[in-house]
Amino acid sequence: MAQRDLSDLFFRLSRSAFRSRFYLKPKDREYVWTKGMDTVRRHAYDFVRQRLAPAVIPNDGKQTPMRGHPVFLAQHATATCCRGCLWKWHHIPAGTALTPEQQDYVVDVIMTWIEREMRG
Structure with a gap:
């Protein structure tokens, strides 16, 4: 799978007081390490x-x-928690089912955040 350039998105998210307060706690990190x-x-x-x-x-x-x-x-950290946030932050409209490509994008955003957290 091609790596997406999410730099701008993560920069904007880092400027949000609400979004930037989320982080993986030790229990969450352990879960990721254990499950893979x-x-x-x-x-x-x-x-x-x-x-x-x-x-x-x-x-x-x-x-x-x-x-x-x-x-x-x-x-929550990446604004992929609900359709309202998907629209506001990612410009993916509500009211229609997400396409497979949109689902891939959302999962890539989520996993990129988790990978960054695991490194940090």
């Missing part, structure tokens, strides 16, 4: 497909917990 990045990526795809990709999400804006899995933290 491939498994965490599969989890990210599952969460995106189930909670973010449908055209209509009954509890949009509240479907992503603030803790409990490293992907959830990453979604």
Whole structure:
């Protein structure tokens, strides 16, 4: 898979007081180390497909917990937590199902944040 240039996005996210307050706690880091990045990526795809990709999400804006899995933290840190944030930060409109390419993009953003956190 080609590496996306997400520099501008991560710069903008770092300037947000809300987005920049998220980080992986020791328990989250341990989970990533134990499960491995491939498994965490599969989890990210599952969460995106189930909670973010449908055209209509009954509890949009509240479907992503603030803790409990490293992907959830990453979604809040990267503004991929709900369709409103996807529109505001990534210009992906609500009201239509995410395409496979859009889902790939969202997972790449999530995993890039997790990789950066694991290095830092």
